[in-house]
Amino acid sequence: MRAGNAALSFVVLSFVVLSFAAKAARAEGSAQTGDNQSLDPKTVMFLDLTAGEVVNVSARAFRATSTLYSAPLFITMTDPTGSAEQHELTLLAGRFGDEVSVTPTSVGAPLQISVPEDGVYRFSFSEFVAPWDISVTAVPSPSVDPMNPEGGRGRLYATQWSFNAGTFASSGATDSDFYVVTPAGTEGSNYVWLLDFEGLAGYVYDVAGNSLGLPPPYSRTSQEAAVEGLGYGAFVPEHDVYLNLPVTALGPSATPVVTFDGVSGSGMTLEGAGGQFRFQSNVAGTYQVVIDTDRNGAFDPTTSDAVVAGSCKIGNNDAVWDGVDGFGASVPSSNVPYNARLYLRIGEFHFAGWDIETAKPGLSIVGVDPQTDAQWSTQMFWDDRAILTGDPNDDPAPPETVLDGVASGSTRHEWGNFHGAGPGNVAYVDTWVFGTESSDDHALEVHAAAADADGDGVTNAADSFPCDPALSSTLFVPAEGVSAAVFFEDLWPSPGDLDFNDLVLAYNYAFGLDSQGEVRVITVNLTPRAAGAGYHSGIGLVLPINSTLISNVTRLLGGEDAASHSWEAEGSGTLIRVLDDTRDLFLVEGQVILNTDPTKPVVNVNSVALRIELSSPVILSTEDVPFDLFTFRSTDVGHEIHLPKYHGTSYMNTGLFGTGIDGSIEGWWFVDRTGLPFALSVPAVSLYPLERLQIDELFPNIIGFAASAGTANTDYYSEGVVSENGFVAGSFGGAPPPPELLPISVVIGGTECGS
Amino acid sequence: MNTWKPRTQITAFGLLLTSGCVGGEPSSDSVALPATLRDVDVQQGFRFEATRPVEIHLETSLPHSGGALIVRRTSGDVIFRGSLPVSGSLVLRYPLPRHEEEFDVTFGPADDPRSLRLVVGSDGIAKGAM
Numbered sequence: 001m002r003a004g005n006a007a008l009s010f011v012v013l014s015f016v017v018l019s020f021a022a023k024a025a026r027a028e029g030s031a032q033t034g035d036n037q038s039l040d041p042k043t044v045m046f047l048d049l050t051a052g053e054v055v056n057v058s059a060r061a062f063r064a065t066s067t068l069y070s071a072p073l074f075i076t077m078t079d080p081t082g083s084a085e086q087h088e089l090t091l092l093a094g095r096f097g098d099e100v101s102v103t104p105t106s107v108g109a110p111l112q113i114s115v116p117e118d119g120v121y122r123f124s125f126s127e128f129v130a131p132w133d134i135s136v137t138a139v140p141s142p143s144v145d146p147m148n149p150e151g152g153r154g155r156l157y158a159t160q161w162s163f164n165a166g167t168f169a170s171s172g173a174t175d176s177d178f179y180v181v182t183p184a185g186t187e188g189s190n191y192v193w194l195l196d197f198e199g200l201a202g203y204v205y206d207v208a209g210n211s212l213g214l215p216p217p218y219s220r221t222s223q224e225a226a227v228e229g230l231g232y233g234a235f236v237p238e239h240d241v242y243l244n245l246p247v248t249a250l251g252p253s254a255t256p257v258v259t260f261d262g263v264s265g266s267g268m269t270l271e272g273a274g275g276q277f278r279f280q281s282n283v284a285g286t287y288q289v290v291i292d293t294d295r296n297g298a299f300d301p302t303t304s305d306a307v308v309a310g311s312c313k314i315g316n317n318d319a320v321w322d323g324v325d326g327f328g329a330s331v332p333s334s335n336v337p338y339n340a341r342l343y344l345r346i347g348e349f350h351f352a353g354w355d356i357e358t359a360k361p362g363l364s365i366v367g368v369d370p371q372t373d374a375q376w377s378t379q380m381f382w383d384d385r386a387i388l389t390g391d392p393n394d395d396p397a398p399p400e401t402v403l404d405g406v407a408s409g410s411t412r413h414e415w416g417n418f419h420g421a422g423p424g425n426v427a428y429v430d431t432w433v434f435g436t437e438s439s440d441d442h443a444l445e446v447h448a449a450a451a452d453a454d455g456d457g458v459t460n461a462a463d464s465f466p467c468d469p470a471l472s473s474t475l476f477v478p479a480e481g482v483s484a485a486v487f488f489e490d491l492w493p494s495p496g497d498l499d500f501n502d503l504v505l506a507y508n509y510a511f512g513l514d515s516q517g518e519v520r521v522i523t524v525n526l527t528p529r530a531a532g533a534g535y536h537s538g539i540g541l542v543l544p545i546n547s548t549l550i551s552n553v554t555r556l557l558g559g560e561d562a563a564s565h566s567w568e569a570e571g572s573g574t575l576i577r578v579l580d581d582t583r584d585l586f587l588v589e590g591q592v593i594l595n596t597d598p599t600k601p602v603v604n605v606n607s608v609a610l611r612i613e614l615s616s617p618v619i620l621s622t623e624d625v626p627f628d629l630f631t632f633r634s635t636d637v638g639h640e641i642h643l644p645k646y647h648g649t650s651y652m653n654t655g656l657f658g659t660g661i662d663g664s665i666e667g668w669w670f671v672d673r674t675g676l677p678f679a680l681s682v683p684a685v686s687l688y689p690l691e692r693l694q695i696d697e698l699f700p701n702i703i704g705f706a707a708s709a710g711t712a713n714t715d716y717y718s719e720g721v722v723s724e725n726g727f728v729a730g731s732f733g734g735a736p737p738p739p740e741l742l743p744i745s746v747v748i749g750g751t752e753c754g755s
Numbered sequence: 756m757n758t759w760k761p762r763t764q765i766t767a768f769g770l771l772l773t774s775g776c777v778g779g780e781p782s783s784d785s786v787a788l789p790a791t792l793r794d795v796d797v798q799q800g801f802r803f804e805a806t807r808p809v810e811i812h813l814e815t816s817l818p819h820s821g822g823a824l825i826v827r828r829t830s831g832d833v834i835f836r837g838s839l840p841v842s843g844s845l846v847l848r849y850p851l852p853r854h855e856e857e858f859d860v861t862f863g864p865a866d867d868p869r870s871l872r873l874v875v876g877s878d879g880i881a882k883g884a885m
Contacts, residue, residue, distance in 0.1 A: 458837075458838045458841065459822070462823040462824070462838035463837070464836055464837045464838075473824070473835065473836065473837020473838055474836050474837055475834065475847065476833065476836075477834070477849070477850060478828075478834075478852075479827075479828055479832030479833060479834050480834070482830075515838070515841045517840040622847070622849055622850070623808030623809075623810075623849060624808075624850070625850055645802050665799070667800070668799065668800060668802070674793070674795065674797055675795075675797025675798070675801070676793070677802065677803050681803070681806070682805060683805050683806050683852045694791060694793070695792060696791055702792060703791065703792055704788055705803075706792060706797055706801070706803065707788055707789060709797075709798045709801040710803070710804065710853065714852070714853035714854040715852070715854040
């Protein structure tokens with residue numbers, strides 16, 4: 001990892017408190033947005049309210065005439081359950097008279113709505129309004145002061161504010177401020193950015209923020225809306241935008257750390273096709289990979305250097321590069337690696353103003369410390385090269401600040417000149433900042449697609465493992481990134497309750513094949529999703545491969561702790577005792593019934609994965625996957641339960657056959673006397689029954705499936721499902737754990753390129 | 756410029772379960788189903804398998820690997836990702852859900868890929884269609 005010196009100096013600078021005058025706390029509405037900016041009714045506003053609080057609404061329906069606009073005016077409130085109700089604003093309750101063009105300092109008769117329950121409520125007006133105000137008070141009051149709301153912090157927010165100022169001229173300009181809350185990488189932290197307009201004249205315009213700006217490949221640039229895919233709506237609002245310093249402001253607490261691991265996927269980056277990069281992040285944030293394709297020693301997105309950008313999560317992340325440089329040309333293969341740098345950022349905020357013709361003297365974005373209300377300067381960036389008009393009176397100077405940025409507060413992003421043309425006309429003008437960053441470098445090799453690096457006869461482009469002569473393809477069952485499941489009843493040969501949830505085991509198999517199509521590596525991903533049983537049970541697997549052909553077995557728990565694992569001969573096959581007690585994978589202590597009882601919390605689980613290496617390639621039919629995947633009592637390994645076409649291992653206590661309700665016959669084992677099995681293979685991840693509910697109450701079509709010997713209702717597990725009889729959530733909500741699949745690069749492995 | 760011209764011959768077929776693995780006749784609408792699963796008299800030999808094995812043969816007479824090969828299920832999920840074998844023949848025996856009927860196969864060089872849809876008919880035989 002490369003230490004982020006630039007980032008460090010940035011952090012020190014950024015906390016220099018600026019001498020901006022702190023504005024008095026005010027209510028929410030035209031007092032902040034400007035009385036000359038009418039609010040578009042498409043704006044959806046939000047308030048997080050407590051039961052009993054009162055929402056005070058005042059507004060004037062706005063039309064650009066001096067005549068009284070007498071049409072009815074409503075505000076629609078949608079409660080946390082989604083139920084909407086309309087409230088009319090009248091001259092006696094909430095409606096300003098036509099003569100009121102400036103937000104009054106006091107309102108005697110606002111429309112007052114007392115909310116019955118806690119939660120987030122949505123609000124929208126039925127008409128353009130200006131002036132307008134929404135204040136929250138703890139209790140009903142005969143009058144409110146909309147200029148001084150209770151608490152002094154902003155509560156009203158939207159993800160997109162839309163306005164109509166009625167003109168491009170300076171008379172319609174606004175000096176308003178907005179406060180934008182952006183994630184800071186970890187729970188319980190955020191950045192608050194003050195979006196400070198001075199002379200912003202957009203006529204009809206929106207105010208919204210997100211973390212990347214326009215969608216790739218236009219992220220972090222300003223663009224004309226005429227570019228394909230960049231019409232109105234291309235900028236996707238993401239952040240909550242407030243009119244006052246928000247009550248939700250927390251401040252940052254994490255320092256980002258990134259490790260650029262290199263190339264993932266096939267392990268090779270190809271000319272003309274690109275590749276996939278793997279990196280690890282300690283925070284959720286945004287990333288940017290810059291490849292110095294012009295080899296000038298600088299990581300400069302404004303040149304032909306290739307750029308890949310996106311959002312990332314905590315942990316491993318993959319970024320896909322299409323193999324082209326910043327000008328769209330294919331990056332040639334070379335024996336000399338290209339230098340690549342990966343930046344990880346938190347708190348990134350983009351204001352990509354839509355159709356804003358003028359910002360003069362411009363806009364600035366500064367940070368706000370929620371503890372002290374102090375404002376701090378940061379580096380502010382823009383890249384307007386794609387929207388320049390050539391008119392020095394309209395175009396921003398400088399046209400871009402991509403590499404180093406400019407100090408916000410003292411510098412503004414300025415463009416336009418109060419007329420209907422200019423660089424912002426029908427364009428997105430992106431201005432952005434971020435909280436802090438980390439970076440790491442990697443030497444990136446680009447290989448020729450038609451070459452054969454591992455010499456196995458398969459070209460790099462066609463080889464899933466281009467640096468491993470033993471592997472070239474992967475076969476998945478049921479499919480790549482998809483799991484199927486086996487449902488077990490564990491009481492055989494005693495009667496079961498047929499809820500088939502005593503063990504619900506999701507599986508995915510991947511077979512690494514060599515250039516001849518023969519199997520060299522097998523990986524088995526297993527995730528127990530439920531254990532609705534009193535017994536403790538283990539998991540075993542018999543593979544139809546002679547044990548002498550297996551050279552190594554590795555077991556991973558929760559994707560980690562890889563350790564050698566034992567195997568033994570089982571007839572002509574191989575027995576692997578995967579796990580002695582499945583409950584070891586459930587992340588809870590003392591709970592007996594796991595993920596089948598909706599009155600109990602959902603329990604998360606770890607997966608278990610096996611990597612089975614073969615000393616010699618074998619031809620293996622995958623039609624019988626999941627093979628003989630069985631369960632056994634943890635305290636009585638001879639008490640096994642298998643799918644009905646398997647008779648048990650050599651450890652099986654065969655004395656159990658013929659006892660209780662067992663109806664096993666040759667070729668058809670572990671069934672009751674009516675032929676019902678105690679293990680059921682389902683070729684998809686589906687719902688499974690609630691505790692003690694017979695499986696046909698969840699899957700009614702299984703009756704027809706069974707009665708027809710499988711010729712009817714073949715999709716019984718996905719059609720006609722009575723979902724209320726399946727386990728969908730625990731007592732605190734939350735779905736049962738999904739199957740966890742490890743990346744092929746981890747479980748199949750293969751020789752890494754460059755090793 | 757790709758000069759790879761397929762003398763590739765692709766055939767595909769599915770196999771019914773071997774004798775004795777499938778039993779019984781489809782139930783008709785006129786026959787009332789049992790009320791619950793416990794009341795079903797499961798016909799001997801039926802193992803409640805919701806999949807059937809389908810065999811796909813991919814054959815080529817090319818001297819070298821002809822490029823990438825991807826096989827997808829009806830859902831679009833990838834079941835095979837890699838290359839045609841150097842030997843020129845690949846046989847996949849795959850447990851296909853009984854109600855699914857198609858595979859999509861994409862093969863050949865990246866700049867000149869070919870696609871084929873394999874349809875598994877009611878007779879259990881998969882047929883290719885360009």
